[in-house]
Amino acid sequence: MTNLTIGGVPEHFNYPWYLTLKNKEYNKQNINLRWQDFPGGTGAMCKALRAGDVDIAIVLTEGIIKDIADGNPSKIVQTFVKSPLIWGIHVGAKSSFKNISDLEHATIAISRFGSGSHLMAIVNAYNQGWDVANLKFKVIGNLQGGIDALTNGEADYFMWEHFTTKPLVDDGTFRLIDDCPTPWPCFVIAVRDEVLENNFEEVKKVLDIINGKTKNFKQIDAINRILAERYEQQLEDIQQWLKITEWNDGKPISKNIITRIQNKMVQFKVIEKKKNSSNFIKNMYI
Known part of the structure; x- marks a missing residue:
C-alpha cells in the first residue's frame, strides 16, 4: 500500500x-x-x-x-x-465603504502573502487602475481571521470565494461590495x-x-x-x-x-x- x-x-x-x-x-x-x-x-x-x-x-x-x-x-x-473563481470583495457589515472605488487606500485582510486573497487583491487593484505599490495588507491566517479583522476594524476589506462567504453576507457579518473573477x-x-x-x-x-x-x-x-x-x-x-x-x-x-x-x-x-x-x-x- x-x-x-x-x-x-x-x-x-x-x-x-x-x-x-x-x-x-x-x-x-x-x-x-x-x-x-x-x-x-x-x-x-x-x-x-x-x-x-x-x-x-x-x-x-x-x-x-x-x-x-x-x-x-x-x-x-x-x-x-x-x-x-469568483472572488467576493467584502467589507464588515457596519463599514462606511459603499463602492469599490472607496477601497483604493483601504487595508486589505489576506490569509498570507502569496495566497489567493493576496494575489487577487493585486489583480483587483490593477483592474481598478490603482497603484499596486501603495496597497496595505494585514495578514489574518484564514476566513475566521478575516471575520475578526473586519469586525474589529483591523482591516477594511477581504477577498474570498463568493459562495463560501455568502452565508456571512446573508447573516450580516459581511457586506458584498463587488466580485472579481480570476482571469x-x-x-x-x-x-x-x-x-x-x-x-x-x-x-x-x-x-x-x-x-x-x-x-x-x-x-x-x-x-x-x-x-x-x-x-x-x-x-x-x-x-x-x-x-x-x-x-x-x-x-x-x-x-x-x-x-x-x-x-x-x-x-x-x-x-x-x-x-x-x-x-x-x-x-x-x-
Missing part, C-alpha cells in the same frame, strides 16, 4: 474528493490516500508542499505558479477546476517532484479516479441539496455555483496556458518575469 497525503480547502469544490475517499476508491488501487484540510488556503498548502507535509495539493493556479517560480519543488499535473482557470493539482519521481503511476491512478468522479459530478442525485446542507449554503446559491463551475475533463495542462497566465501575472506585477513554462508542469499522459 502506497501512502500519499493530499491537501485542499474545506469547500464545495473538493466534495468530489470526499466522495472518492468515502468510497475507498484509492484503497482498491492499493493507495492509502489521506486528506488534510487547509482552511488557510493556497499559501498554507504551498508551504506544506515545500516542507513535504503533503504530497499532493488542490491549489489556486496563481498561487502555485508564483510559488513554483519562487522555488517550490513541485509541478502542476493538471487543472482541477477549469472555470474562473484564468482557478484550481490545479500540484504534486511534489519527489513524489512524481517515486510514485508516478500511483499519482496517475489518483488522477484517473478523481477525473472519473468530476466527469458526472453534476448528475449525482440531489447533489445540490447535499452540498447546500453540508456547506450551510442556500439552495439557490449552490445551484448557481454548480451552473458556473466546470471541472477538468482529464486533459493535461498545456505550456500555452501556463504562458498565458504568466503573461497576465507579469502584467499585474504579481511575478517579476516569465520563466520557461515547461518548468511548471508534468504531463502524466505521455
Whole structure:
C-alpha cells in the first residue's frame, strides 16, 4: 500500500474528493490516500508542499505558479477546476465603504502573502487602475481571521470565494461590495517532484479516479441539496455555483496556458518575469 497525503480547502469544490475517499476508491488501487484540510488556503498548502507535509495539493493556479517560480519543488499535473473563481470583495457589515472605488487606500485582510486573497487583491487593484505599490495588507491566517479583522476594524476589506462567504453576507457579518473573477482557470493539482519521481503511476491512478468522479459530478442525485446542507449554503446559491463551475475533463495542462497566465501575472506585477513554462508542469499522459 502506497501512502500519499493530499491537501485542499474545506469547500464545495473538493466534495468530489470526499466522495472518492468515502468510497475507498484509492484503497482498491492499493493507495492509502489521506486528506488534510487547509482552511488557510493556497499559501498554507504551498508551504506544506515545500516542507513535504503533503504530497499532493488542490491549489489556486496563481498561487502555485508564483510559488513554483519562487522555488517550490513541485509541478502542476493538471487543472482541477477549469472555470474562473469568483472572488467576493467584502467589507464588515457596519463599514462606511459603499463602492469599490472607496477601497483604493483601504487595508486589505489576506490569509498570507502569496495566497489567493493576496494575489487577487493585486489583480483587483490593477483592474481598478490603482497603484499596486501603495496597497496595505494585514495578514489574518484564514476566513475566521478575516471575520475578526473586519469586525474589529483591523482591516477594511477581504477577498474570498463568493459562495463560501455568502452565508456571512446573508447573516450580516459581511457586506458584498463587488466580485472579481480570476482571469484564468482557478484550481490545479500540484504534486511534489519527489513524489512524481517515486510514485508516478500511483499519482496517475489518483488522477484517473478523481477525473472519473468530476466527469458526472453534476448528475449525482440531489447533489445540490447535499452540498447546500453540508456547506450551510442556500439552495439557490449552490445551484448557481454548480451552473458556473466546470471541472477538468482529464486533459493535461498545456505550456500555452501556463504562458498565458504568466503573461497576465507579469502584467499585474504579481511575478517579476516569465520563466520557461515547461518548468511548471508534468504531463502524466505521455
